Amino acid sequence: MKPTEPQTKLSRRSFLKVSGAALLLLSGGGLYRAVDQGVFSTSKGPAYEPWAIHAVNQADLSDKAPERLVHYAILASNAHNTQPWLFRVHADRIELYADLSKNIGTMDPYFREMNISLGCAIENLCLAAQAHGFEPNVKLLDGDIDQAKVATIDLSPSSPHSSPLFHMITKRHTHRGAYDSNKPVSxxxxxxxxxxxxxxxxxxxxxxxxxxxxxxxxxxxxxxxxxxxxxxxxxxxxxxxxxxxxxxxxxxxxxxxxxxxxxxxxxxxxxxxxxxxxxxxxxxxxxxxxxxxxxxxxxxxxxxxxxxxxxxxxxxxxxxxxxxxxxxxxxxxxxxxxxxxxxxxxxxxxxxxxxxxxxxxxxxxxxxxxxxxxxxxYARDQALPSPRRSADEVQLQ
Known part of the structure; x- marks a missing residue:
């Protein structure tokens, strides 16, 4: 049996009801609350800047500083958008640590989702390293499941190579909405x-x-x-x-x-x-x-x-x-x-x-x-980005 298609279109009567309610909400003090709650500034502001500043261009790829790679690592997928990572950057390597304060408690008592999230950051970092002229050599540290230091990525000079996946890092977002039931993945x-x-x-x-x-x-x-x-x-x-x-x-x-x-x-x-x-x-x-x-x-x-x-x-x-x-x-x-x-x-x-x-x-x-x-x-509309801490905010000294 074909799944029932979720209702996504409003009837004329429903639209008028919704529009009328919207006008009531936005009248008087409602307009102030709308501005205060970001109704008119979706995906804008400091929490979203990490997605906007990483446009891939030649100037970006010519920046050989290892710190640059962290900017891409922080855009990785992660559980509940907890961003459970910390980085220590050296001239020829990057160390990755779990930020244990970002654990989700009873939702993740054995750090399964936290460590999977950290693996996502490693993948982004390696793709960025290759695009910026480094060959990454990843060493995963298989200690206690909640051990803070999880990996070392050694960086050696190499010819730049931009994988098609690298160019998707700033475009990737989780889509939690309805998908098109009439268009299966082939x-x-x-x-x-x-x-x-x-x-x-x-x-x-x-x-x-x-x-x-x-x-x-x-x-x-x-x-x-x-x-x-x-x-x-x-x-x-x-x-x-x-x-x-x-x-x-x-x-x-x-x-x-x-x-x-x-x-x-x-x-x-x-x-x-x-x-x-x-x-x-x-x-x-x-x-x-x-x-x-x-x-x-x-x-x-x-x-x-x-x-x-x-x-x-x-x-x-x-x-x-x-x-x-x-x-x-x-x-x-x-x-x-x-x-x-x-x-x-x-x-x-x-x-x-x-x-x-x-x-x-x-x-x-x-x-x-x-x-x-x-x-x-296949989604019917575009996914919106989630907030992100900046690369500077997740680097250890």
Whole structure:
């Protein structure tokens, strides 16, 4: 059965109602609040400058300072937009550290998502290094899972080589909105995506395109989202990264925002004008998962590992970043849906019945240990950027 297409068009009557409500909200003090909440300054201001200043041009690529590479590393995909990275830059190497203060608590008790996020930064850094005339040699440090120093990237002089993926770094954004259910990702592109796994890496990509498997995964994702919403600790730890006010966005320069949810302009305007509680935010997340994310997914992808060590989680991150950059170059939208893994980790932490753990093991079979899940499709509109801390703010002296 074909998934029901989400309702995206307003009737004339609904449009008039919405327009009238908008005028009421914007009248009097509402106009002041609209300005204060950034209704008229979407994706603008200090928190978004890192995306704008990295236009790829010859002057940029001629800058051989290793510090320049950090500017690209910070634009990597990362869990809950926590940006859990710190860099120490030397003349011939860059050291990467986990910023343990950015852990998501009960949403990531074993630092799975944190280390995957750090792997994404490594991939961006290596692509930037090659484009700027360095040959990167990555050494992953496979110590304790929460060890602060995670990698050293040695840099030796080389001929500049700009990968097509490098040029996608400033264009890549997570798209959390509806995808076009009438436009599936082609088999040829799925086959090309499946080749992105590095044969030397332990991280491997599995694609799920069978309708029965898609329905099974969709149901599992909804169940996991419901479980998180009804788990007071996880609900709190997830919501505390939501940045609603304009002041918070530009003060923290991290976290999730209403603009990055993939909603229509009208929904985002109303959302910014209203106060959003943890309960209402989580209820909306669950509703979007059920009515938008699952029904419009063209296919799903999983990243699996031989074992879930820190070094292999970093490799998983490198693979995810590579996949996302490649997909951006093909016009394919991607969206991590890691609720099932977040519940698996919670089951282990609390010694609960392994409902989600057993389900994931059944799905991947003997291919390895499941650590990451995402959906894909063709988006109907452009994804908006998330806030970013600047390169200067994440460098250690």
């Amino acid at each position: 088999v040829a592109l799925l086959n090309e995506m499946s080749t992105l796994s590095d044969h030397a890496s332990s991280a491997k990509l599995l694609l799920h395109t069978d309708q029965q498997m898609k329905e099974q995964l969709g149901s599992l994702i909804v169940q996991a989202t419901e479980a998180i919403v009804h788990d007071a600790d996880q609900a709190r730890d997830s919501h505390r990264w939501y940045r609603h006010s304009q002041d918070d966005i530009h003060r923290f320069k991290d976290g999730t925002t209403l603009d990055a949810t993939g909603n229509s302009t009208l929904v985002r305007v109303f959302g910014k004008m209203l106060s959003i509680s943890e309960k209402s935010s989580n209820a909306y997340w669950l509703k979007s998962t059920k009515e938008v994310h699952i029904p419009t997914a063209s296919a799903y992808g999983s990243i699996v590992l031989a074992t879930r060590s820190k070094a292999q989680l970093l490799e998983a991150g490198r693979l995810w970043q590579r996949i996302h950059l490649w997909a951006t170059s093909k016009g394919i939208a991607l969206h991590p849906l890691n609720q099932v893994n977040e519940r698996l980790d919670r089951e282990q932490q609390m010694n609960l019945t392994p409902h989600f753990g057993d389900a994931l093991r059944s799905i991947v079979g003997g291919h390895g240990e499941h650590v990451f899940l995402f959906r894909m499709g």
